[in-house]
Amino acid sequence: MSEPSSDPAAVPRPAQSFAEVEDALLSRWPETRLEPSLDRIEAFLELLGDPQRSLRLVHLTGTNGKTSTARMIDALLRTLELRTGRFTSPHVETMHERISIDGEPLDDEAFVRAFNDVAAYTHLVDEDQAHPLSFFETVVGMAYAAFADAPVDVAVVEVGMGGAWDATNVADADVAVILPIAVDHARYLGGTPDVIAQEKAGIIKPGSTVVMAQQEVEAAAVLMARAAEVGATVAREGLEFGVVARTAAVGGQMMSLQGLRARYDDVFVPLYGAHQAQNAAVALAAVEAFVGGTDAQPLDAELVRAAFAEVTSPARLEVVRRSPTVLLDAAHNPHGAEAVGAALEDSFTFEPVIGVLGVMSDKDVEGLLVALEPHLAHVVCTQSSTDRAMPADALGEAAVEVFGQDRVSVVPRLIDAIDAAAALAEAGESVGSSIGSGAVLVTGSVVTAGEARTLLTRGRREPGAPREEEPS
CATH class of the missing domain: 3.40.1190.10 (Mur-like, catalytic domain)
Incomplete structure (x- = not known):
């Protein structure tokens, strides 16, 4: 050296x-x-x-x-x-x-x-x-x-x-x-x-x-x-x-x-x-x-x-909370979202599944939404703390084009979005399902999944230092 x-x-x-x-x-x-x-x-x-x-x-x-x-x-x-x-x-x-x-x-x-x-x-x-x-x-x-x-x-x-x-x-x-x-x-x-x-x-x-x-x-x-x-x-x-x-x-x-x-x-x-x-x-x-x-x-x-x-893989369809169940996944492109959707159908019986979606502005947002749409009863659009995050309002507009107005909510603050999704999942009858059988899927980017993990596993505090989602 x-x-x-x-x-x-x-x-x-x-x-x-x-x-x-x-x-x-x-x-x-x-x-x-x-x-x-x-x-x-x-x-x-x-x-x-x-x-x-x-x-x-x-x-x-x-x-x-x-x-x-x-x-x-x-x-x-x-x-x-x-x-x-x-x-x-x-x-x-x-x-x-x-x-x-x-x-x-x-x-x-x-x-x-x-x-x-x-x-x-x-x-x-x-x-x-x-x-x-x-x-x-x-x-x-x-x-x-x-x-x-x-x-x-x-x-x-x-x-x-x-x-x-x-x-x-x-x-x-x-x-x-x-x-x-x-x-x-x-x-x-x-x-x-x-x-x-x-x-x-x-x-x-x-x-x-x-x-x-x-x-x-x-x-x-x-x-x-x-x-x-x-x-x-x-x-x-x-x-x-x-x-x-x-x-x-x-x-x-x-x-x-x-x-x-x-x-x-x-x-x-x-x-x-x-x-x-x-x-x-x-x-x-x-x-x-x-x-x-x-x-x-x-x-x-x-x-x-x-x-x-003994294998673990954080934020890869990871269950981090029960009542209702909250799953985290770092999917950030259509290929990943398709795999998550297939796994939801294959491995779980939740009904309804409510999505909390926060994506990066440089991603194929429409492709991601289209891949997730068949598997989510409703999507709550939000945003992570990074500057690269697509604003929640803009994501909501894109989601309406895929899900329809009645299946989309916009809640910019991540923890509030998770709370709103949990309420929808628990009140399953409001979307045509039995009470208490629903789940929440937080996805759309590594940053969104990571910040949700911090909020849900380490107490309700805001995530720490600013960060970027790395290309992968």
Whole structure:
């Protein structure tokens, strides 16, 4: 690692608290301001001694499902007694969530230490590059340095957005995981799955193994071409691995999974929906590929069951309150909303379901509303605290076009919107259902779900520091 400047005036004072670190990071380029280049992160990590080069890596991209799948992979690897680092984004409630070691987010002290270890070098990069390091690039540097320092046996890393020029892509993965590709962030990635796949295929590196979820034909062709170009081995959902069977169960679902080496039956995952079963199959194949070899044996079935039974994924159809039931989901595009809607029908019997919707102004709002409409009796339009949030009134106008005037309310303050939805859910007769059988679904963005989680699980206080929802 290179030494920072010896000039005391040029070296920033070390942060003393998590709040100071949070303030310093948020003062940088936001995650939504993108300048597609790896120059800054490469310069940054070179100053840090290229910690990413010392790591074995499972790298994940795709439109939806990355965080849940990363958490499943992490759990499986830890059950195999490997030390793990996990980088996911965006966070649901606090920045701590982004960097985990051995399955646990860094605590305040460790997060401050990780920041201070790299902070002086951020200023050297800022002075040398045409653009300063962004929030996301800085946190990626913190994560790779913390993983190398631990050290971990394997890092499980989720891209921020895309793949080829995502800041995480300065490391070469042993296993590249490609989750389903749909249209999102069209401004940056393109408007069709095949164009988006070109960017996401950038995480496939020479000699790696690609674990590919089922894709649209056009996207699959792009990914297969990239794998062939660099000599990567490909394992495809539906061919080399997949979900054999699944059934809803209390608190989640029971599955049979076909892995790369064996079939694993009676696997319980405490998460809801067919999309989470798909994520589980992908995670299982990714771990088998990572620990594989020419004479690799099947994983111990009991260890697989134990790992999946302990998986959590906050704000992914997470039940956070009863009477009425309140579920949170971070879906923020039509593909994610369709998965949530299918899971509601598959795993629950609530009637009515009242939606609380807060979205970002740069999203496909109409597509999101259309995907949710068949599953919601009524929608309460609101907004989160971020500047990127679509105003509740504007969202309400869009919702009326899809749901009709009688099925839309506008309540700008999030906690008031949740209260209004809960009242509608409890008074089920007002929308044609029996009293007490309803539920509330809070969704539309990671920020909306995260702020609702803070309000509902930590007391009725307003969420803390301003934040942005990161592209994913």
